Amino acid sequence: MNHQSSKGILDILVPEKLKKNPADFRKAKILMSFLVVLWLILTLSYILCIVLVIDTDMPFGWSTLLLALVSFLIYMTGSLKYGGHGLAFLLMFVLGGLSTQSGGIYSMDLAYCIMSPLIAFLLAGKRAGLFWTAVLILFYIVYFTLETTYGISFLEGAKVGEPNYFLIVGILTTTSICGIIWVYETEKNKYEDELHDAKENLTELNHSLEQKVKERTISLEKSNLELTRSNEDLEQFAYVASHDLQEPLRMVGNFVQLLEEEYNDKLDDEGKEYIGYAVNGVTRMSVLIEELLQYSRLGKKNHSYEKVDLDKIVNEKLTDLSMIIDQKNAIINKPVLPSIICVPGQIGIIFYNLINNALKFNESIQPKIDIDFKEEKKYWNFSISDNGIGIAPEYQKQIFELFKRLHRKEEYSGTGIGLSICKKIINYHKGEIGLDSTVGKGTTFHFTISKNLDNHE
Amino acid sequence: MGLPIEILLVEDNEGDIILTKKAFERGKIMNRLHVVKNGQDALDFLYKRNGHEDVPRPDLILLDLNMPKMNGQDVLKDIKSNDDLKMIPVIVLTTSNADEDILKSYQLQASSYIRKPVDFKQFGTVIQTLQDYWFTIVKFPSKN
Numbered sequence: 051m052n053h054q055s056s057k058g059i060l061d062i063l064v065p066e067k068l069k070k071n072p073a074d075f076r077k078a079k080i081l082m083s084f085l086v087v088l089w090l091i092l093t094l095s096y097i098l099c100i101v102l103v104i105d106t107d108m109p110f111g112w113s114t115l116l117l118a119l120v121s122f123l124i125y126m127t128g129s130l131k132y133g134g135h136g137l138a139f140l141l142m143f144v145l146g147g148l149s150t151q152s153g154g155i156y157s158m159d160l161a162y163c164i165m166s167p168l169i170a171f172l173l174a175g176k177r178a179g180l181f182w183t184a185v186l187i188l189f190y191i192v193y194f195t196l197e198t199t200y201g202i203s204f205l206e207g208a209k210v211g212e213p214n215y216f217l218i219v220g221i222l223t224t225t226s227i228c229g230i231i232w233v234y235e236t237e238k239n240k241y242e243d244e245l246h247d248a249k250e251n252l253t254e255l256n257h258s259l260e261q262k263v264k265e266r267t268i269s270l271e272k273s274n275l276e277l278t279r280s281n282e283d284l285e286q287f288a289y290v291a292s293h294d295l296q297e298p299l300r301m302v303g304n305f306v307q308l309l310e311e312e313y314n315d316k317l318d319d320e321g322k323e324y325i326g327y328a329v330n331g332v333t334r335m336s337v338l339i340e341e342l343l344q345y346s347r348l349g350k351k352n353h354s355y356e357k358v359d360l361d362k363i364v365n366e367k368l369t370d371l372s373m374i375i376d377q378k379n380a381i382i383n384k385p386v387l388p389s390i391i392c393v394p395g396q397i398g399i400i401f402y403n404l405i406n407n408a409l410k411f412n413e414s415i416q417p418k419i420d421i422d423f424k425e426e427k428k429y430w431n432f433s434i435s436d437n438g439i440g441i442a443p444e445y446q447k448q449i450f451e452l453f454k455r456l457h458r459k460e461e462y463s464g465t466g467i468g469l470s471i472c473k474k475i476i477n478y479h480k481g482e483i484g485l486d487s488t489v490g491k492g493t494t495f496h497f498t499i500s501k502n503l504d505n506h507e
Numbered sequence: 508m509g510l511p512i513e514i515l516l517v518e519d520n521e522g523d524i525i526l527t528k529k530a531f532e533r534g535k536i537m538n539r540l541h542v543v544k545n546g547q548d549a550l551d552f553l554y555k556r557n558g559h560e561d562v563p564r565p566d567l568i569l570l571d572l573n574m575p576k577m578n579g580q581d582v583l584k585d586i587k588s589n590d591d592l593k594m595i596p597v598i599v600l601t602t603s604n605a606d607e608d609i610l611k612s613y614q615l616q617a618s619s620y621i622r623k624p625v626d627f628k629q630f631g632t633v634i635q636t637l638q639d640y641w642f643t644i645v646k647f648p649s650k651n
Contacts, residue, residue, distance in 0.1 A: 293573060293603040300602060300625045301522045307627035308529060329626070336625045340604070 067128030073242070077130055081137070081173055082121075089117050116140045134174025138182045142166040146189060163189065164224050176232060176239075187221055288346055295339050303332035334463070341467040344399070345452070348474045353393045355503045360397065361387040364421070367402040374409050380417035387423060390430055391503050396475045401434070403468040404495050408436035410462055411493075426498075429481060433496040440489040450483070472497070479503060512538040512642055515565035517549040517582060518600075519574045526627065527569065527600075530634035536642050541565065546577025550585055553592055565595060567641055570617075572601040572608055583615045594648065596641060 068078040120140055124133030142163050149159035167186055171179030306328045310317065317325070364387055368375070375382065382405070390397075401421075408419045414437050424431040441449065441456070448454045450473045453466040476483045480500035487493035514531070518524050524542055531540050541562065543549045549570075551557040568586070572579035579599065586592045596618040601608065604622055612620050621637070624630050 288605070293601075293605065293608075296604070296625075297520070297602040300623055301520075303625040304526050304627040304630060305522065308526070311627070332625055343604075 068130065074130060077173055078124070078133075081124065081130065081133055085117060085121050085137075089121075092117070116144065131174045131178070134170050134172070134178050135182075137173065138166040138170035138178070141169060142182070142186065142189060146193070149193075160190075160193070167224065171232075176236070179232070183224060186224055190221055190224075284346065288343055296336060299332055299336055299339070303329055303336070306332070334465075338465045338467070341465050341471070345467055345471050345474065348396065348471065348478065353396065353478075354505050355391050356394050357389055357391050358394045358397065359389050360392075361389075363394070363398045364401045367398050367405065370402065371405060371409065374406070378409055378412065378417050379415075380409055380412075380419060382419045382421065384421040385423070387421075388425070388430070390499060391501070392479055392499055393475075396478070397499075400472045400475055400497065403472050404434045407468065408434060408438055408493070408495075410464070411457075412436055412438035414438065428502060429498040429500050431496060431498050433494055435492060435494040437492040440491055440493055441485065441487040442489050443487075446485060446487060512536055512567070512638075513563045513565045514538055514540050514567050514569065515549065515552060516540055516542045516569045517544075517546065517574070517579065518542065518569070518571045519544050520571070523571070523623070526630060527634070530631050531638075533631060534635055534638045536638050538638070539563075545574050546579065546582040549582050550577075553586065566647070568595055568597045569600045570597055572599060572603055572612070580611055580615060583612065583617060587616045596645075598637065598641075 064075060064078040064082055068074045116136075117140065120133060120136035123136050124130065127133075145159045145162045145166075149163075163186060167179050167182035170182040306325050310322060310325045364384065368382060368384075374380075405419060405421075409417055418437050420433075420435045422433045422435075424433075445456055449456065450469050452470040454470075455464065455466040473483055476497050476499070480503065481498035483495065483497040485493055485495045516524065516527055518527065524544075528540055528542075531538055541552065543552050548559075549568075552559045552562055553565075555562060570579045570582060579601070583597055583599070586595070586597060593616070597616075599612045599617045599620045600623060601620075602623050603609075609620050621633060624633060
């Protein structure tokens with residue numbers, strides 16, 4: 051289809067209303083071309099008859115008028131229904147009228163009347179086709195009766211019996227052609243209906259799909275927003291914990307001590323003991339807040355992996371622990387540790403906590419701690435062994451849980467967060483932590499740090 | 508040097524004001540502790556305006572971060588953008604241990620960042636160390 055053909059004269063003739071539906075448009079084009087051609091032929095032959103001064107006994111005038119009426123009807127109503135009926139009527143009675151002059155029931159014009167229901171079928175639908183078939187059959191019967199009874203035909207020498215034959219053939223032909231068209235139309239309509247339904251379903255499906263995608267997107271955006279908000283809340287909480295929770299605690303701690311110092315002579319031993327408990331509680335609370343904060347800050351998005359000198363970091367941690375090392379008279383054995391890729395601020399915490407535990411949970415006269423490492427293909431394997439009190443097998447899994455403690459605070463101080471922090475950091479480094487321990491003999495903690503850590507993952 | 512050391516404490520918490528005063532009282536160096544309770548007052552004090560016309564210029568500023576109205580970081584920003592005032596060492600003395608507070612303070616050119624200890628004995632040590640460092644070890648430009 052090109053644009054030029056779609057802007058031909060027929061398109062101008064087809065009413066706007068019929069242009070919307072492609073099927074109607076096609077039908078209207080057929081109808082209009084039919085009308086135009088018929089009209090041209092009739093008009094030309096009429097003019098020729100006048101020019102050549104031939105006797106114009108045929109109803110040209112009537113047919114031209116009827117054709118004009120039909121086109122006008124179609125154009126005004128914008129519907130093929132009236133046009134179809136009109137054309138069927140025109141064909142039947144013009145051709146039927148013509149046949150009275152061209153041989154009556156023997157005229158070919160009468161056979162052409164069969165076009166009337168066909169046109170009705172094509173343009174105005176099945177019902178119109180059926181209607182005009184019935185009209186045609188009735189017309190044939192009436193015509194036959196009139197012809198045989200009154201002999202209105204101009205053809206002479208008609209034989210008895212032949213009209214019956216023409217009638218039967220006419221009716222049968224009309225009926226079978228109409229039947230074929232009926233079946234064809236029905237099937238076509240069914241197919242078109244199905245196609246239409248399928249298209250509609252598809253559109254509906256598309257629409258609902260789009261709607262679903264839209265809904266999902268909205269809910270995703272919403273939960274994203276909530277996540278961002280809860281992340282912000284968490285950070286806000288971390289800040290509050292680091293400042294607002296610590297401040298009142300600090301007040302209590304400081305003033306209780308100030309009380310002890312400034313009113314020393316007014317306090318008896320019991321009073322001083324109470325103050326000791328208060329200061330102890332405040333200090334523990336402060337450490338707890340600090341460690342919880344450290345735990346909650348792990349895995350925050352802004353941590354990045356870097357190559358660090360692990361030996362230097364662990365030595366720094368040993369310096370931090372020097373007081374307890376001296377107190378316990380401990381020996382630490384450590385080879386020169388490698389440079390590894392890790393989160394610089396986190397790796398030291400593992401060593402600090404594990405060494406601190408090894409010292410703390412140790413009743414030996416001389417605690418002995420061995421730090422060691424092994425390089426594997428895909429990871430680093432570190433171990434920290436001690437000769438401490440050991441951990442019974444049934445508790446070995448629990449110790450990594452948050453706030454899990456195996457001893458009373460009076461026996462061994464601590465918050466129960468240290469190993470949870472270690473585990474979280476190690477997980478963040480795609481590693482694992484585990485232990486071997488014998489009660490009374492000592493414990494070996496070993497953990498791995500992956501060599502395949504990527505900041506862009 | 509017979510003149511006392513002038514110290515400006517910017518602190519909104521009464522408890523902390525008392526504690527800091529106590530800690531300075533125990534110090535060996537003669538000092539005068541001036542206290543203002545919010546950021547706006549601190550700037551008024553430093554610029555000698557709004558009732559602070561007769562105050563001395565401090566030798567050292569102890570600055571808390573979390574304060575109502577104008578917080579410590581805003582005060583710090585203001586001090587460090589003034590050619591004269593920026594020579595006064597500002598020590599951020601706060602409860603916060605948040606990385607972002609520490610980073611921000613040094614970015615704004617704080618001389619040091621000190622976290623207030625929970626333990627009063629430690630607090631005394633901190634103040635003592637502070638005095639020793641800033642008034643016996645460190646050399647300042649001449650006052651005239």
